[in-house]
Structures are given as structure tokens and as C-alpha cells.
Amino acid sequence: MEVCLLAGKIMLENGGETYRVEDTMMRIASAYGAEGSQSFVMPTGIMFAVEGAETSTRLVRISQRSTNLSKVTQVNDISRRIAGGHLQPGEARKLLKDVECATPMYPLKIQLVLAALASGCFLILYDGTWSDMPAAMLCGGTGFWLLGRMTRLSSIRLFGELIAALAVGLLSYLVVHLGLGQQHSTIMIASVMPLVPGLLITNAVRDLMAGHLVSGISKGAEAFLTAFAIGAGIGIALTLNG
Amino acid sequence: MIADYLSQAIASFVGTACFGVIFQIPKRSLMQCGLAGMIGWLVYYGFIRADADPIAATWASAVLIGLIAHYLAIRFKVPVTVFSVSGIIPLVPGGMAYDAMLNVVQNDYQGAVQLGAKAFMLSGAIAVGLVFSEVINQLVKRVRTRAL
16 A cells, blocks of 8 residues: 555656556555555545555655656556566565655756757757857756756746746847857747646647546646746746837 | 758757757657657648648647657557657747737737737647647557457
8 A cells, every 4th residue: 555655656746647646556456366446646645545355545656746757758668567466565665765865866956957958959950050059058047047046946837837938038138139159039039948837748648539528728827837937937038028 | 952851850960859858858869859840840841831820730730750660669568648748849830829929919910919829720730740640640549459
């Protein structure tokens, strides 16, 4: 029971799809001989019940969600091994605890550099010129850094995204003004790309397809809000520059 | 022409792989992830170059990315999202949304709604593309189990 909940919690907190979380928990439960288990997973909480000789139900609240797909992959591997009958409950619990406490695979600095690089690459994809690439990298990196900063400062993600997008917009004007770049619109578009909620979009679609209407719609709403915040930030930047 | 395709290929490969790092994808999957993104983007780019409708191009590319992601996920025993998530990022209609916002700021709401609807359709095409690849995958699975 505890192993199931821990596995589910880690997956959900790190960006696993809802149906995958439910599936994993049921598989672990049946591997450990609990027939007729029921799970109900939403983006903000897990309810899990085991029926049998001693019926019990537990509830876990998920308050923090971030993206760490390598943890999801690790839990996936562990659940495969459990289903194959290679892991005892005690060992599995220890392994899952290790995964939960593990530090992110890529430190923030590397993420920052690569987010900047990604912005530069997207500039090329959106028909930008190579000479604008450093400018896009600068703007994109700043935006990503600010998003990280702001989310630590306030728990409202929407605000952080708005500020980050606004900063990107203003900075791209500044960069063009200083002569480091030519097309401020392309630079701006490429630089906000690291803020785009790609994982939410994919997961929302996949959850809706799997019949998890509640989770799918709420994730879609979250993605929409993020997109709206980015749009509003860029909009403010555009207005300020008339 | 070839140089164009080459630079697009490199940029999409590096760009999607970088996105993989932002999503904390395991190191051993990063290469395949970039590859999925690159193939998807090249298909989209090819369609656009051939003057195809952007919605159709986005859809085709999303289907392809979904199929590749499914294949890789089964091959390497890794959740599907790992591969599909960064592949679809370049398809997100950022430019269109930007133009829509520009129109809003200039008080041209008619133009804004037009562009916004277009951007919405494009993101819909991504979603429908992913759904299609899922359906194809399920059909293949069913045929295989029946054949056994």
C-alpha cells in the first residue's frame, strides 16, 4: 500500500500522465497480491483503496508539481521490476525513497545554458537570421532564469510567467535598439519558447484520450492559463513600446 | 536549398534535445528525443516549402512524432511522453500567437480574432495528430495480438 502511494506520488509530482499513475499503482498492488484495488488520480491528489480481508483507503494530496521526466522513468522501471516479481516490498520502498530524494539530474545552470541554446535554435526554425542568434539566446536565457526566480519568490506560477514574458519582450526591444539584433519580433517569439507548457499540452491530450476527463480538462486549463500569461506579458511589452 | 534543410535539421535537433534537458529527460534518451523532434520538424518544413496548408503540415508532423515516440518508447521501455513532449514544441504556433497579440495591442480586434482562431486551430492540429498516432498504435497492437 505504502509502496503504491509513494510510486504514484513521485510520478504525479514530476509530470507523469494521470492514467500512467493509476496504471502503475494498480500493477504494483496486484503484484503484491492485493486484488481489486481502486485508484482515482487527479492532478492535485490521489485516492487509493485496497479491498480484501482488510479494506483500507488512503488519500494523498499533491501540492507541488514540477517537471522531472527522469524520475517518472525511474519509477516506471521500478514498477516493471515489481510486476516481474523481482522486488520485495521493503526493497522497493527503499528504491522509491531514493528516487524521491534524488537531486535533479541537470543542475539549474546547465538548464539555463541549454534553454538559451534552445531559444537560439528556435530562432533559426522561425526563419530568423544567424546574426540574431546571440540576441535570442540572451533573451531566452534571461526569460528562463526569471521564471525560475519568480516561481521561488511567489507560489503563483502565472505571475512568474507573465513577468518572464514581459522581460523577454522588453529585452528584445532593447537588444535591437543596441544593434545586437535586427528583427525584434522573431527574437521575441524564439525567446518565449522555453516558457511554453509543452508537457501540459501533451499530457492533457493523452489524459483526455485515456478517458480521464477531469485531469485532461484541468491540465488543458493550466496550459491555457500559461499561454495566456505569456501572451499578456508580450502584450504589455508591445504596448509599452507603442 | 540543401543548406536550408541542413541548418533546419541541426537547429531542430539541438533545440528539441535542449528542451529535453529542461524537462529533465534521462541522458540516455536525449539523442532519440532530438531525433524525433528533427524528423517531425523536417516533415513540417518540407510541407510548408511545398506550399501546403500549415494546419495539415502541423497535423502530419504531430502524427509522425507520435508514431516515432511510440516506437521508441516500446523499444527502450521508457514512458512515451519522454519522446513526444519536446518533439511537438517547435510546432507550437508561437509566431501566429504573437501576431494576434500585436493586433490586440493595436486595437485591431478583428485581425486579432482571425489570427487567434488560426493559432487555436494549429494547436488543435497538434492535439489531433497526437490522438491519431495513439489510435494507429492501438490498432497495430490489436492486430499483433490477434496474429499471435
